[in-house]
Amino acid sequence: MNPLFEQFVIEARELLDAAGAALLRLEREPGDAGAINDLFRALHTLKGATGLFDMAPFTRLVHAGEDALMAVREGRAAVTPELADRLFQLLDLGVRWVDHLDAEGDLPDGADAVARERETLLRAALGGEKAVEAPSGAFSWVDELTEAERRTAGGRTVTAVMYDPHPDCFFTGDDPLDLCRKIPDLLLLRIEPVEPWPELSALDPYRCALRFRTLSAAPKDDVARVFRSVPDQVRIATMTVAGAVTAPEPVVEGLAESILREQARILALEGTAAEREARRAVVLRTVRNILTAQGREADRAALDRVAETPEALRGFVEGLADARTGGGAASVPFAVPAAAPARRALRVEAERMDRLMSLVGELVVAKSRLPYLAREAREGQSFEMLAQGLKETQGQIDAIVGELQAAVLRLRVLPLSRVFEPLPRLVRDAARRLGKSVELRLSGEETQADKDILDVLGEPLLHLVRNSLDHGIETPDARRAAGKPETAEIRVSAFQDKNGVVVEVADDGAGIDAGAVRRKAVERGLIEADRAAALTEEEAVRLVFLPGLSTSSGVSDLSGRGVGMDAVRAAVEQAGGRVEIASQRGHGTRVRLVLPLTMMITRVMMVETAGALYGFPVTLVTGMLRVRRGDIRAVKRAESIVLHDAVVPLLRLRRLLGLPEDDRAVGTEAVLVVDLGGQTVGLVVDGFRERADVVLKPMTGVLARLRGYAGTAVLGDGQLLLVLNLRELL
Amino acid sequence: MNNDKRRVLVVDDAVTVRAYTRQVLEADGFVVDEAINGIDGLEHAMANPPDLLIVDINMQKMDGYAMLRVLRQEPALRDVPAVMISTESKDSDREQARLAGANWYFVKPVKPKDLSEAARLLTGRSHEDKREG
Structure with a gap:
């Protein structure tokens, strides 16, 4: 793709985002001059950028928005909800067009008609005149x-x-x-x-x-x-x-003559002596350059003779401008950018790039110690000295590589504000449509995570907020009746803890009806009736994560439009994270997404079983216990323990992996407590080991068909670690 | 390295406009430096005086007019030819640009041909002289 066009696509997106944010502010505070200016500036810059390419409909569209804002700025129109809607639609259309431009290299078919239509609508929202339609004839x-x-x-x-x-x-x-x-x-x-x-x-x-x-x-x-x-x-x-006589070619002045004439005008300007002297200096240089560029040596020599006398210089420059009239500059058709597949661009702060460069420099220096050690070895240096040298060099390289790794990861790290950005708009639109009054509170936008994680997070987050709006938040009447403030609150917050990024979506709505969820799950055959009855409220609420429960025709008060909680769970788990939910009837619902900081590096909890090491993503692990064998309840071969007053099924890793039974005589079992998307399970392992950050490689070739493994990783000491996918194992 | 290359400083807050100007002028053998507002432009120009300035008017922090007014008081920069580029085409805007110290005024969008022709004229480069980097 043409780099300029690529640049345009990136900038246009940023400008549309900025415009959207400013418009939200403006709608909330219709007199906010800063917001009007920000919005106007964004559109104005965008219009200028579209003008660089042949995309008249886009220019028309943006121009219409700019006109409307001009009217607002000058007090000729007010920011009505209708006008705001039209402007939002305009920005949305702009975003779609930029996507289309990015993918196809041009605007969608019929863009011009669409732009005209939007223009008319905007004008109607302003209460102004109708758009011009060309009458026949x-x-x-x-x-x-x-x-x-x-x-x-x-x-x-x-x-x-x-x-x-x-x-x-x-x-x-x-x-x-x-x-x-x-x-x-x-x-x-x-x-x-x-x-x-x-x-x-x-x-x-x-x-x-x-x-x-x-x-x-x-x-x-x-x-x-x-x-x-x-x-x-x-x-x-x-x-x-129709006619007879051919017109004479119009005489259009050439650029050089126009610029020369402008210099004469500059010399004619009023001003202080210092200003006039400064103007003389710059005009002199400019005129001299033009004459040089045109190869007018004689004129240049003459210029030098009048250079010191302002009046003479001015007369001379005027004469130069009249001396020649060139042909009109023919218009050059603009290069239309070629279509190319969309590319993923990542903007990186220059500082982070510089840090990387300097680390690479350090690495080169550290590495240069090695040939020197090799020469010493050849020359018979003692092993002890060599070992010492190698160890030092290794230490240096280790430290640099560690920093390099961190620096590379930081390149991909972005603030969560990126995924928070669409939320204010979503809440505003949905609340207006549903006739609900909702205040969105965002916090922790500055929390950072890897770009891949942000990509994963975007959709589920939208789902969750939409769910809250649709089904969690009650209508103002219902809220008043329940003794709650009419304006509901949705809080989206993010923070980082030791295992990764935590994002919470909480509302003060009606909460989830655990009984309804139970009934639905039984009705759909997802769980047996007696088991459902035995579930605590908390566990019943977690049933919403079951596939098939909260899809399109799910329980009316917690889902809708095919927004499945199981889809949220699947997306988050795919990225090595987990979802928690807590809901209190009448008081609200809180969903918490826990995601690793990066998908390149997985933090695993290592366990030992039957002499081998196995890893589990730490995001799944909620606890580690030592359980006395006597505390394990067994019904036939189904074992369980009681944890926080809840019955937790117990599984033995050896059995899951088809390994021989543990015949060690121990009084306690090591139990890893894992959260499988709402279901808590205890996993009996032989022993706990440390946590480690590993680069997870998926299974390839024949091994790819094996179920139950998320991948392999090589540990620092060269040992192979098998990382398990528990959901597949169970 | 070719030290004979003419250096152009482009001052504009719109990254696409800067990229466009750079693309056009570099294709024509100019060396292009970029700045994102008037203050940034002044800093760039003082650190490394260019042969030509191409300045946008409407910028945050310091607009093009203010930048040129300051620049014209700097002994090392007062005679550097400057082109202003704006979406405004009113005579009053042209007059203001002239007073601030611009030598020429283009209304956006500027055709590539006009842009490189103006750069060539204002830096004193003949048509034949197309230096390749």
Whole structure:
């Protein structure tokens, strides 16, 4: 992909994000001048960027938004919920278009019509005039040219332009006449009053009362480009004009002459002596450069003679500008960016990159010690000295590699604010749609996690917040009836603990009806009735994680629209994390996602069983116990223990792996307590070992078919560690 | 290294505009330096005086007008040709740019051809002289 275009895609996304955030602020605080300015600036910059490419519909779209804000800024319109909705829709459309541009290299089909429609809607929301629709025969004036006009424009195919500037165009920075002047190969320019002139005393000089009719010999696209910033105010058509005489080629001044003329104007400016002297210096250099560039040696020599006298210099520069008139600059069609597959870009702070560079430098230096040691070995240096040298070098390299690893990980580390960003908007829209009043509180946005983790986190987080909005939060009436404040609260918070990143979504809504969940689970055959009855409230609530329970037609008060809690659980566990849920009827629900800091490095809890080492992701481990054999309850071969007043099934790792039974005579069993997405299980192992950070390699080849293994890792001492996937084992 | 290459300092808060200007000018054999606002631009220009400045008007912290006014008081920078680029095309904006110390004024979007032609003229490079890096 063209790097410039790629840059545009990245910047456009950022600008749309920034605009969205500013719009939220503006909606909350309609008089917030800072928010208006931020929003305006973002759109303005975006409009400028779209103007660099041939994407007139996009420019039109953004321009419409900019116009609306201008009206707000000048007090001509208010930020009504309707206007905010329209603006949000505009930003959403912009995001979709950027996605399309990123994937396909161009705007979707029909973008122009869509942009026009949005424009009309926005204008309606402003309470302003309707968008211009070209009536048939609008261009009939072309057929009614005067004889004199026909002499210059007739007898050829022309591009006709009808430009009806907004009455307020002077406030949006448009200069209609100047725009018309920029039309390439202009053949005809008519300036007419829109309505018969009023009494002079009734004339408003701040409103544009004129319209423009022009003909150009340039192709339609070239002409349209001139009106890029005001696409809503022009109609352009290609047509043939009857006539006789061919027009003479218009004389357009070359850029060099224009710039020279500008220098003469600069010299004519008023100012203090110091200012005038500074201007003389820069004009002199500029003019000298132009003459050098054009190879006008004689003129340059003459320039040097008048250089010290401001008046003479000014006269000389004016003369230079008149001396030549070049041909008009032909317009160069803009390179249309080629379509290319979307690419994943990661923005990295320069400091982090610099740190990496300096570490690599250190590594190179440390490594250079090795050939020196090799030479010493060859020359018969004592083993002790060599061992000493090797150990030192190894120590240095170790330290650097450790830092290097940390630095590389940091490259991929981003703040969680990224995944929090869409939430305010989601809550605002959904609350409005559902007629609920909700306050969203975010905290811990600055918590950092690996990019892969953020990618995993995004969707589940949206699901959870949407669930809260849909089913957790009651209507204001219901809340009042329940003696709660009408405005509900959803708190999304993040923090880091020793095992990873924790993200919580909590609401003060109705909570989950454990009884309903129980009934549903039994109805659907997900659990047997007697087992369901034996579950504690807490355990029953966790049934929502079972696949098939909370999908589309699930229990009405906790799910909807196919947003399954099992999908949330699956996504989080896929990334090596786990989900916890706690809910209190009438008081609210809290869902907690625990994720590792990175997916590249997995923190595992190691256990020993039958002489081999096995690992479990620490995010799954909730505890380690020593249980006396006498405390294990056994019904046939099904064993269990009582933990925090709850019955926890006990499984033996040896049996799960098909290893021989443990025949050691021990009084206590080592039990690892793991949380399998709502279900707590005790796992009997031979012994606990330490925790370790490992790089997990998935099983490949024939081994990939083995179930129950998440992958393998090589430990520091070279031993192989098998990391287990408990869900598959059970 | 080619020390003869003309150096252009682009001061604009929009990364796409900077990238665009860089792409156009580098293709034409210029060395391009970037700054993101007026203050940043002044710092860059003072540390390493360019042959040409291309300055956006509407920027945070310090706008293009203010930057040029300060720059024109610096002995080492007062005669560096400067082009202002803006979305505004009103005569009053051009006049203000002129007063601030701009030598030329372009209205966005600038065609690549005009941009490189202006850079060539203002840095005194002939058409034949297209230095490749």
